[in-house]
Amino acid sequence: MDNFRIIPVGALAVNCYLYFHADQKLLFIVDPGDDADLIISAAENYAFERAVILLTHAHVDHIGAVPEIARQLNVEFIYLNSGDVELYYSPDNHILPYLPPVANLPPVTSSWQLDYPQCIATPGHSPGGSCFYFPDQKLLISGDTLFAGSVGRTDLPGGSFATLEKSIREKLLTLPDDVTVYPGHGPRTSIKAEKCTNPYLT
Numbered sequence: 001m002d003n004f005r006i007i008p009v010g011a012l013a014v015n016c017y018l019y020f021h022a023d024q025k026l027l028f029i030v031d032p033g034d035d036a037d038l039i040i041s042a043a044e045n046y047a048f049e050r051a052v053i054l055l056t057h058a059h060v061d062h063i064g065a066v067p068e069i070a071r072q073l074n075v076e077f078i079y080l081n082s083g084d085v086e087l088y089y090s091p092d093n094h095i096l097p098y099l100p101p102v103a104n105l106p107p108v109t110s111s112w113q114l115d116y117p118q119c120i121a122t123p124g125h126s127p128g129g130s131c132f133y134f135p136d137q138k139l140l141i142s143g144d145t146l147f148a149g150s151v152g153r154t155d156l157p158g159g160s161f162a163t164l165e166k167s168i169r170e171k172l173l174t175l176p177d178d179v180t181v182y183p184g185h186g187p188r189t190s191i192k193a194e195k196c197t198n199p200y201l202t
Contacts, residue, residue, distance in 0.1 A: 010034030011098050012061045017141055025049035030141050033061050036068035051075050056143025057126040058084035060093045067104045082110035084128025120171050124164020125152030138179045148189035151200045
């Protein structure tokens with residue numbers, strides 16, 4: 001799709017996603033974790049008039065470029081589920097020595113202001129985990145909730161495998177089988193493939 005781009009960024013190869021809604025001239029920037037210049041350069045290929053940042057969760061590797069992206073692209077708002085707002089601002093949100101806490105983070109909103117895409121709350125990897133579903137494109141951005149052949153780790157503060165499994169089974173595996181899943185790290189997969197082969201779910 002010309003209106004969809006995957007940009008792996010940062011030391012942990014986070015998949016940052018750009019989705020351009022041409023009719024609305026609206027650019028969605030999902031999980032700008034690092035490499036702001038790279039993301040901005042890619043964004044400039046789209047004739048957008050408005051830009052928003054959507055965060056699947058607030059772990060430091062997914063938010064590193066938020067301040068620069070928000071400033072340079074005049075982002076309208078940054079969405080983050082309320083369960084992760086405390087983590088977003090926490091000085092303990094780091095992976096030292098590789099990823100220090102992110103400085104000068106702009107405010108976020110936990111009020112969903114969009115008719116499109118659909119925001120699906122999927123706690124488990126973190127309390128405020130979210131996925132973003134574009135039904136007309138059969139496309140799901142799953143963050144660190146669901147991966148190809150795996151699921152998000154739950155050994156970090158606020159994680160819960162029981163909660164994560166419930167989120168995936170009740171909210172993601174109920175989507176159509178032919179939905180393509182684009183995770184926070186690694187290759188894409190599909191709902192059908194994960195139903196049939198994911199060892200954490202079969």
